[in-house]
Amino acid sequence: MRYLALLALCLAPLIAKAQDWEDQKMFGAENADTILRILSSTDTSFFAPIIDDFIAANPAVSVEYLVTGTADLNKIFRETPDDFDVVISSAMDLQLKLANDGFAARLLDVSHPDWAQWHDSLFAFTSEPAAIVVNRSALGDLPIPNTRQDLIQLMRDNPDRFQSKVGTYDVRQSGLGYLFATQDARASETFWRLTEVMGRINARLYCCSGQMIDDLISGELIMAYNVLGSYAQVRAQASNDILVILPSEFPTTMMRTVLASSTASDPLVAEDFVRHLLTLQAVGDPARFPLPPLSATEANEGQTTIALNPALMTYLDQMKRAAFIREWEDAIVQDE
């Protein structure tokens, strides 16, 4: 049995290699006793300090950090839950469904705010609003949009300027994009008008925040809607052109969540990692925890933080999802 497990452990990276990862990095000693495999949608740069800190406290553990998109991540983990110990994703709905379906281990007595955890198994550790990101120089003399309404007006008034110059998530590919879109649609009819306008100017669709921001910096995009503010903020510091705007009427705020797999190869190490992560979040030292920590209050300054609630599964319903995607496609994909 032990040899089988060892074999599986040796083969696991090989199988995983077959997967097309966005990023893949080993932390810690090569010959460590335990390898903690983290499946994540968060860029490695944000998590490297956190993992280093964890390894410093647990030298016997090495960490393999695997990055992929939220929808992909959900699919991979559902297919091979035994291969991964910890799952980190920004798609709260998919994560909640994983926990609901019993993929997450229950960690008891974790001191964490009640609204930031679900069923003692899914723990939120960041508060990140969806933002409008603008390349200031590409925008030129046009006014900077502060609300979704401004955005609609701007695109309607200057269709030629913005032709193929606006980016947003492809909700069919991105779990986070789908979450933002459904929450937007739930909150206001503006979303559908905005989507329609974006469709009319032939908006470009992205799978991930990173690429969208890359194209913004290069000037290929003038604006991007529903980009992760946290990612954009980091890039904005490097480039003066980038401006991150939180829609002033209602910024949709997402919480990044972590769960320990119920079939983790070493449940205690997985649990330790989750606890360590939550502790770092609570301390909030930017050097050790470069992500935006949880807002002090649940609804901070009118920000609508998406609640961890079984209702998140509503739009994951096969029929609901099919209907939503159809409607979204009708609005945005105009040339097909």
Next chain:
Amino acid sequence: MTDDVNVSGSLRNRLALILTGGAAVLAAILFVVVRALATQVAQQGQDNILNASMSSILDTAIIRDGSVTLDFPYSSLSMLGTTADDRVFYAVYENGSLLSGYDTLQSPTAPTPDQTEFTSTTFNGDPIRMATGMRTLIGADGPRTVSVSIAQTQDALSDTLNTISRNVALIGLGFFVLSSALALWAASSTSGQLHRLTRSVTRRGPQDLSPVTKAVPSEMGPLVGSLNTFMSRLDHTLTQSEDFIAEAAHRIRTPLATVRSHAEATLQRVEHADNRAALQSMVRAIDESSRAAGQLLDHAMVTFRAENLETEDVDLVELLRELVQRMTPVADMKDITLTLKSDSPAVLSGDAILLQNALRNLIDNALKYAPAETAVVIDVSATPTVNISVLDGGPGFAPDEIATLSGRFVRGKDTGNKVGSGLGLTIAKEVTTAHGGTMSLHNRPEGGACVTLHF
């Protein structure tokens, strides 16, 4: 006393046991009933929410472009949020084939229209509560049935039930403790009545056979009634037998005196030594009988007077002086010096006749057992309390008999041929007791017996 009584169990314990046992049973019943009710109410609450959620999903079922679609609101699932973050599962079936949701979740019973089916089952090993409803939609190609099952784990429910159970258990325990305290109080107050009766009977003097007049609870009425009847019967019997003894003694004494005088007269006339000896022993026997009869009479008198004690101030010194005077001839006959030692008058409230009788018996005894050429001293002291000691120079009491000598008809073993009935000390003791005093017997260190009356 109770050592001789055949005791089985205790009324108080039995009462307390029944009451506390009853309280425990009631507390247990309370716990079970309230918990069952709470379970029902809590389950009802969960069922209501599940039903609302299920209905809100089922209501959105429509036929669009020839196929059944459901566009259920966000609230359908958000209303299922609980404090314990219960997990939620649902499934939508059309004519038995899954449209949406969890394919492994299926209602065990076929749903009926317009009626929600509630079932408790398990899903992936977790206990769940499931609500299933059904609707029939009429499409172009005929009727189509849509059924929606919505299920929720029962963590919040069991949390609630645990809280309720804990509280009810505490209430039950409090109820039990309170009832037990009340039970113990009731039991001891009930047995307290019995104790009071027992005490009032125990506290009585040995001669007191008067009926119990204290108020008693009605349940004890018959017992006290029979006790009173029994005591009055006993009293009657005792009085009768005392009367009989007195009468008998009296009737014997008179003829005995006649017989004695005849014997004395005959003795004067008889010359023959054998006959004289026979007559002399006859006179002795008559004396002994006469004395016994006298003492029996005395005893009867003492018993009667002690029961109906009439008191007046009696100077014991005066009384003793008379006695000494009267008995000095008897002492002289035996060459015994009889002296009374007193420093002051010793006044006692009591019955002079009884006291005189008692003291005479003591002096009589002393004179009887003291050898010739000795002294019998009567020592009276009045402070702090009245004490009378009669001391003699005789052989003293046998140490092992001191405790029993004052009983009726008890005589010392080495009394030899002394005339006695065994009632002298009894009379002295009963008189002393009737006057609230005690009598003690002991031997003097320098030899001789000492009887002391302490009043």
